Amino acid sequence: MNTMTYREACRQAIRDALLADPRCFVMGEDVGKYGGCYAVTKELLDEFGPQRIVDTPLAENGFTGAGIGAALAGLRPIVEIMTCNFSLLALDQILNNAATLSHMSGGQFAVPLVIRMATGGGRQLAAQHSHSLEGWYAHIPGLKVLAPGTVEDARHMLAAALNDPNPVLIFEHIVLYNMEGELDPVLGAVDIDRAALRRSGSDVSLISYGLGVSKCLAAAEALANEGLSAEVLDLRVLRPLDHAAILATVRALLRST
Amino acid sequence: MADFLMPALGADMETGKVVQWLVQPGARVKSGDVVAVVETHKGAIDVEIFLDGVIDQLVPLDQELPVGAVLAQVQPQDYTMAQGGEARTAPASEPTIATVLQQIAVPTVAVIPPGPGRVRVSPAARRRAQTLGLRPDGLSGSGANGAVTLADVEAELTRREGTSGIAEKAAR
Amino acid sequence: MSGKLTLDRAHGQRLFRQMLRIRRFELRCVALYQAQRIRGFLHLYDGEEPVAVGVMRALQASDAVVATYREHGQALARGVPMNALMAEMLGKVQGCCHGRGGSMHVFDRERRFFGGNAIVGGGLPLAVGIAMADKRLRPGAITACFFGEGAVAEGAFHESLNLAAIWRLPVLFVCENNRYAMGVPLQDAESQTEVYRKAEAYRMASAQVDAMDPVAMAVAAHQAVAQVRTGAAPFLLECRTYRFRAHSMFDTQAYRTREEVEDWKRRDPIERLRLWMHDNHLIDADAQAAIMAEVDAEIDAAVAFAEAGTPEPVEALEDFVLMDRVVQEQAT
Numbered sequence: 001m002n003t004m005t006y007r008e009a010c011r012q013a014i015r016d017a018l019l020a021d022p023r024c025f026v027m028g029e030d031v032g033k034y035g036g037c038y039a040v041t042k043e044l045l046d047e048f049g050p051q052r053i054v055d056t057p058l059a060e061n062g063f064t065g066a067g068i069g070a071a072l073a074g075l076r077p078i079v080e081i082m083t084c085n086f087s088l089l090a091l092d093q094i095l096n097n098a099a100t101l102s103h104m105s106g107g108q109f110a111v112p113l114v115i116r117m118a119t120g121g122g123r124q125l126a127a128q129h130s131h132s133l134e135g136w137y138a139h140i141p142g143l144k145v146l147a148p149g150t151v152e153d154a155r156h157m158l159a160a161a162l163n164d165p166n167p168v169l170i171f172e173h174i175v176l177y178n179m180e181g182e183l184d185p186v187l188g189a190v191d192i193d194r195a196a197l198r199r200s201g202s203d204v205s206l207i208s209y210g211l212g213v214s215k216c217l218a219a220a221e222a223l224a225n226e227g228l229s230a231e232v233l234d235l236r237v238l239r240p241l242d243h244a245a246i247l248a249t250v251r252a253l254l255r256s257t
Numbered sequence: 258m259a260d261f262l263m264p265a266l267g268a269d270m271e272t273g274k275v276v277q278w279l280v281q282p283g284a285r286v287k288s289g290d291v292v293a294v295v296e297t298h299k300g301a302i303d304v305e306i307f308l309d310g311v312i313d314q315l316v317p318l319d320q321e322l323p324v325g326a327v328l329a330q331v332q333p334q335d336y337t338m339a340q341g342g343e344a345r346t347a348p349a350s351e352p353t354i355a356t357v358l359q360q361i362a363v364p365t366v367a368v369i370p371p372g373p374g375r376v377r378v379s380p381a382a383r384r385r386a387q388t389l390g391l392r393p394d395g396l397s398g399s400g401a402n403g404a405v406t407l408a409d410v411e412a413e414l415t416r417r418e419g420t421s422g423i424a425e426k427a428a429r
Numbered sequence: 430m431s432g433k434l435t436l437d438r439a440h441g442q443r444l445f446r447q448m449l450r451i452r453r454f455e456l457r458c459v460a461l462y463q464a465q466r467i468r469g470f471l472h473l474y475d476g477e478e479p480v481a482v483g484v485m486r487a488l489q490a491s492d493a494v495v496a497t498y499r500e501h502g503q504a505l506a507r508g509v510p511m512n513a514l515m516a517e518m519l520g521k522v523q524g525c526c527h528g529r530g531g532s533m534h535v536f537d538r539e540r541r542f543f544g545g546n547a548i549v550g551g552g553l554p555l556a557v558g559i560a561m562a563d564k565r566l567r568p569g570a571i572t573a574c575f576f577g578e579g580a581v582a583e584g585a586f587h588e589s590l591n592l593a594a595i596w597r598l599p600v601l602f603v604c605e606n607n608r609y610a611m612g613v614p615l616q617d618a619e620s621q622t623e624v625y626r627k628a629e630a631y632r633m634a635s636a637q638v639d640a641m642d643p644v645a646m647a648v649a650a651h652q653a654v655a656q657v658r659t660g661a662a663p664f665l666l667e668c669r670t671y672r673f674r675a676h677s678m679f680d681t682q683a684y685r686t687r688e689e690v691e692d693w694k695r696r697d698p699i700e701r702l703r704l705w706m707h708d709n710h711l712i713d714a715d716a717q718a719a720i721m722a723e724v725d726a727e728i729d730a731a732v733a734f735a736e737a738g739t740p741e742p743v744e745a746l747e748d749f750v751l752m753d754r755v756v757q758e759q760a761t
Contacts (some may be wrong), residue, residue: 051565057595062554062588069558072543073493074566074758077558096548097555102749104544105536106527110752141750165755264463267679268470289456300681307460324465380688 002185006148007177009155010040010116014078017162018048021076024162027054027063028080037082038118038177064090064115068098068167071113076162084119084133084171098167099142110165114158120173120211134171134210138238144168145239146192149213151181153236156190164192171238173211192237195245201231202256205249209235259308261329263322266295266302272321273297275328286312286331293328310334377404385410436644441702441711442720444486444643448478448699450724451502454511455674457728458501458518458532462678466736467518471532474502476673479643479698480605481506483650484573493541493559493572495552498533499605499672500545503575509537515731521738528741529749538757549610550583552576553602557589560598564661571599571657578667579610581627582618593663594631600663601653605640611676612684625667633663640668641696644705673697 004012017024026041032055035042045053056063060081067079081087087094098111121130138145144166148154154172161168198213199220206216213234220230233249235242263273277294286292292306306312310331316322378386378393382405386393389410396413398405436444455473462471474481481502488494488507496503504514509525517524518532525537526545534545543559546552556574563570580586581604593600604624608615615622628635634656638649646668653666671693675682682690706712 057588057591059588059592061585062557062592065551065554065585065589066558066561066592069543069555069560070562071558072555072757073559073562075562092548092551093554096551097546101536101544102752104526104530104534105538105749106525106529107749107752107756108526108536108538109543109757110755112755144751165752262464265465265468266463267677268468270679288460297679297681299679300683302675302679302681304463305459307463380692383686383688 002183003180004151004155004183005177006151006154006172006179006181007038007040009151009181009183010158010172010177011042011044013155013158014041015044015047017076017078017158018044018052020159021162023074024076024078025052025054026078026080027056027067029056029058029082031055031080036080038172038174040172040177041080060086060089061093065093065097067113067115068093068101068111071111071167072101072109077113078158078162079113079115081115081117083129083131083174084117084137085129085131087115087117087133094137094143094167094169095140099140102166103142111167112162112165113167114161114170115167116158116170116172118174118177119171120175122175122211132173134169134238137169137171138241140239142167143239144192145237146170147209147236147238148172149176149208149210149234149236150198151179151183152187153190155183156187157192157236160190160192168192171210175211176214179214193240193242195236195242196234197231197245197249198234199230199232201229202253203229205231205233205253207233207235207246207249209238258333259310259331260327261292261306261308261312261331263295263324263326263328264304265324266297266304267299270297270324272323274319274321275316276301276318278315278318280312280315282313282315284312285334286310306331379404379406381407382410389414436711438711441706442716444482444647445699445702445706445712446720446724447482447486447506448643448702449720450727451478451481451505452699453721453724453728454501454505457732459674459678461518461732467532468520469531469533470498471678472499472676473674473678474499474672476693476697477605477607477640477670478502479640479646480575480603480650480668480670483640483643483646484575484601484603484654486647487650487654488573489570491541491567491570493543493556493563493570494575495543495556495559495572496535496545496575497549497552497577497580498545498547499577500535500575501532504535504537504542504545507537507540507542509535509540509542511727511731512734513537515728515735516738519735519738520740521735522741522745523734523738527745527749550576550580550585553580553585553589554592556600556602557592557596557598560593560600560663561596564598569658571601571654573601573603573654575603575605577610578604578606578608578615578624579613579618580604581624582610590628590631590633590663590665594633597662599657599661601657602663602665603650604665604667605670606667607670607672609672609676609684612680614684623667625665628665633665634660635665635667637667637669640670641693641698641701643698643702646698671696 030037031041032045032053067077070077120132146157148157208216216232223230273295275293276296280292286306287309288307291303293304294301295304308331310333312329312331314330316328393405396405396409400406461467485506513525520528522528533547536544556572560572625635625637640646653664657664
């Protein structure tokens with residue numbers, strides 16, 4: 001078993017993607033020279049050059065729309081919006097273009113775009129830098145919304161997202177970046193359509209995603225010490241939501257009570 | 258014979274009313290002609306007809322009618338009034354078009370309706386008249402073909418000032 | 430490269446025909462809309478024909494086009510088949526977008542026609558991205574991006590021109606300055622009403638053209654396209670034009686006088702070209718009549734095709750919300 005941080009897992013995922021597909025490139029604020037606001041793209045500029053790691057001016061609407069256009073015309077952009085807080089500036093492009101072009105054009109175009117955003121609060125970053133907007137985005141038809149909550153998902157969800165012909169949003173909770181986790185070296189890929197049971201139990205179902213997953217697992221441990229058996233379901237994918245898994249854990253719970 | 262219907266002019270237009278006919282019964286119309294001014298909840302809009310022929314049976318003015326209601330009929334090109342009978346306006350109980358035209362208030366929008374018998378007013382005259390709150394159509398025109406010119410508007414202003422001056426003097 | 434564009438009989442008649450085709454198509458749309466055959470919003474191009482025709486004339490098949498919701502002219506001039514366009518307007522599945530797009534969202538993959546964008550300014554970032562991809566994958570191809578002067582006030586204009594400039598992207602930004610952003614006149618909306626001057630802020634080349642002169646417009650478009658293509662750098666072309674009809678069907682035009690419109694109609698570019706060609710013996714009454722008849726026949730056929738079309742079945746409701754493959758790259 002490999003141990004690495006969630007941040008390192010994200011970084012390796014991006015690196016793999018750039019190595020595997022010449023059409024793939026990263027575009028966003030401070031992804032290049034700065035090394036990434038959260039150091040996810042550290043040193044990738046040196047390795048891949050400015051055509052593959054593209055520093056943008058502060059123009060979320062502009063560069064997100066550009067990512068959409070580039071995806072329409074044959075590239076595979078990974079747009080990084082520094083945090084979901086700034087993504088509101090690009091909301092028109094995400095909703096009215098990325099999510100809607102396939103429908104509006106009557107199926108003439110797919111939008112094979114990935115947008116990664118940091119999300120969440122808990123670091124005293126104050127009101128405008130602490131939002132968690134993945135729930136909003138999960139309500140937009142035409143998008144897929146992912147919330148990797150484990151190092152394994154951080155490592156492998158990106159490849160699946162790039163392989164998906166639709167616009168995929170990946171939300172990385174800022175507190176998770178430092179989290180260490182184990183990575184099965186044999187595991188090559190993950191799906192991006194199902195929830196995952198992280199812990200089985202019979203007294204209560206804890207259903208969460210992203211940062212919430214590790215908190216639920218910690219809570220489950222604490223509950224176990226009190227003689228309570230908690231099940232932890234990691235949603236992983238917020239859109240499309242895995243209703244079957246949610247119903248299954250609740251049904252199993254009802255059956256056992 | 259074809260019906261000229263109340264047009265849909267917008268996604269949320271349900272009704273409208275004809276506030277001015279720009280043609281008389283028996284007039285020749287062709288596709289693309291502007292024949293009426295329709296008042297909607299957004300204001301007055303010129304309406305084109307997309308039929309060729311002779312227009313007749315014009316609906317009375319100021320009736321709120323749903324989109325798709327018949328506003329007039331268009332007879333084929335070779336139709337003459339003699340064939341079909343007397344030129345008909347709306348039933349006698351309703352005011353004739355000529356009378357109603359005189360009673361129509363000036364629309365608040367800056368749409369100057371065209372049509373037969375329109376008084377020609379020069380752009381400068383119209384602008385000056387608007388500033389002064391005068392209706393240029395009511396003025397006598399000294400320009401070509403009776404057109405109202407800037408000079409005519411200025412003359413009217415002088416005349417009114419002169420009149421009010423006299424009234425003031427009389428009051429004292 | 431000379432700025433001259435030879436306008437011989439063939440070229441002249443084609444220019445005339447293409448503009449007339451758009452004008453007659455738009456007129457037919459008015460009738461169809463009034464009769465509720467076309468629903469929703471309808472934005473017409475009367476008076477602006479030289480812009481679409483002039484630019485498309487200068488483009489190649491491999492170039493890309495991004496347009497606005499007032500795009501019937503661009504679509505027709507680009508070669509989107511009239512049948513497919515009319516069926517789309519009537520919301521039929523035989524339309525170019527399965528009836529999903531309607532008047533404001535015309536897309537045609539084969540002609541690299543990327544909409545039909547109804548958010549003012551929303552297409553400019555798309556154009557930047559398409560040009561980014563083309564610069565790498567289709568060197569020599571350019572992206573022509575149409576927008577009105579109203580879009581100039583949107584932040585997306587600033588962001589897109591800046592991006593195109595710093596990244597040296599082959600985008601031709603075509604500003605159709607028809608003086609009114611819906612009902613707001615240019616002088617009330619813009620601190621700099623000479624739109625082409627705004628390119629200076631991005632150190633981008635630009636030009637302004639009187640788009641009521643179809644020949645001048647064709648020349649300007651030709652030069653601008655060539656400059657973008659050879660210089661592989663963006664360009665802003667401000668086309669000073671005028672729309673004879675309202676912003677959309679449901680517009681009382683309270684923001685402008687009838688006289689102003691009539692004044693501009695006297696500068697009708699189609700009539701202007703017709704007269705010029707007539708005076709220079711490049712067209713006669715017979716040729717004119719033949720062109721008109723041909724154009725109207727094509728429109729009649731398109732309307733018949735569209736009326737005979739069918740709506741999308743309910744079973745298709747969830748199609749194209751998500752795609753199962755990148756269709757524009759993989760046929761199957």
